[in-house]
Amino acid sequence: MEVRQLKEINKSHISGTIEVVALLVEVKVKTSKTDKQYADLILQDTSKKIEAKCWDYEENKQFLNNIGEAEIVKVKAIVGEYQGQIQLTVKQISRVESDAVKIADLIPTSDWGLDTLKKGLQYYYEKVETPHLKALLDKMIFTNEYYERFSTYPAARQVHHNFYHGLLQHVLEVIKFAITIATTKKLSRRQQERLIVMGFLHDWAKIFEYKPLPNIGFTEEGTMLGHIFLGAHMTMKVMDEIENFDQDDKLIILNGILSHHGKLEYGSPVLPKTVEAQILHHADCTSGDIESILSFMEEQQESEDTFTPKLWNMGTDFYKKGR
Ligand SMILES: [Fe+2]
Ligand SMILES: [Fe+2]
Known part of the structure; x- marks a missing residue:
């Protein structure tokens, strides 16, 4: 059949x-x-x-x-x-x-729909008004060179957001969570703008780390250098091309990219040294973890067991009833 x-x-x-x-x-x-x-x-x-x-x-x-x-x-x-x-x-x-x-x-796609994703991208981009921060986003996202890849790549090979447009969906989730924390804690406008930029750029280098779908796996560059170093390196290069790029913004954004995995043993070479970097790290974890749990439970739907098997990245099984 x-x-x-x-x-x-x-x-x-x-x-x-x-x-x-x-x-x-x-x-x-x-x-x-x-x-x-x-x-x-x-x-x-x-x-x-x-x-x-x-x-x-x-x-x-x-x-x-x-x-x-x-x-x-x-x-x-x-x-x-x-x-x-x-x-x-x-x-x-x-x-x-x-x-x-x-x-x-044949490849799973973000269920947000491309229209919603692109509207979200535009929405947060417009919230950034400081000229050198806007120029950084223009050069790293809104150019022919990167835009297509940034808006179609997955955010991970396994575990979370591993589908077409997954990177963009993940980035928008991270920014949304981060801004919710930032406004709740009454952070300044500049801090919020930095957070949006950090959210956009923290996993940006995954467009170099992974091979384009439907290929699965890492590029040589990705295997040898990883998205954390690549992202910080490329961002720093572009910052240096922008006239009068503010030094505090530069250090805070780069520290945010380098520290977003939160711990040295998770691949970050430095720890989050600002409140923005801490917020970025927590927003990143929340987006990744919750997506991995939801998609894992979805995959386990057919089995009649009360609990899922253990989800390795969360270290536990999950209760399936009550949804
Ligand atoms: Fe990352
Ligand atoms: Fe991330």
Whole structure:
């Protein structure tokens, strides 16, 4: 039976055979207790991610060893269930030419909609009135060179906001949370403007750290240098091109970018040294953590268990009832 999207596969299909086109995003070759090689696959489309087993690894070895980072595939599989989750057992798998399918149909996209995201971007941009801060945003976001990537990239490879436009959605969430704290605590107008700029730029370098979707993984630059250093480095370069860039703004914004992970052991080379940087760090955590919990619970919807499995980045399982 042909299914259009992965989310259509449900318990009524168990023991039946389905055919679906999806993106193959992970292949892990493993060895069974009987010393036979098999592959754990992850298939994904805009609707969901699903695990699949390929027991006939030997027969598909040639194909599975030569796939790119994300390959569009046609899969024929038997539907089963493992620990309450739908799991597929692959019978046939083959490559689909990319011009036969729209890649955007296979990659999850922010559910805010592009219009809302772009309006949000414009809204906060207009709140920044100080000329050199506005000039910094103009050069780093509103240029042909970066705008497209900044507004379409994901914010993470896994865990949170790992979808088309994810970076922009995450950035807008961070700014919104940060400004709520800043106005509640009556921070000055200049501090609020800095916070907006820091929110926009804190993960900006992810457009260099990650390969463009549907590729999955880090660029060489990303692996070697990371988005924290890259972001601070590029921002400092652009600040130096702007005439009379205020020195306090420069130090505070750069400290915000460098310290946004909050702790040295989380990859920040310095700690947040201003109230703005502390707010940015907390807003960043809130956006990332809450999104990861919500999307994890969404993924676990089908299982009838009361609790989700443990979500590794939060260190706990979550109660599913009462939603
Ligand atoms: Fe970050
Ligand atoms: Fe972030």
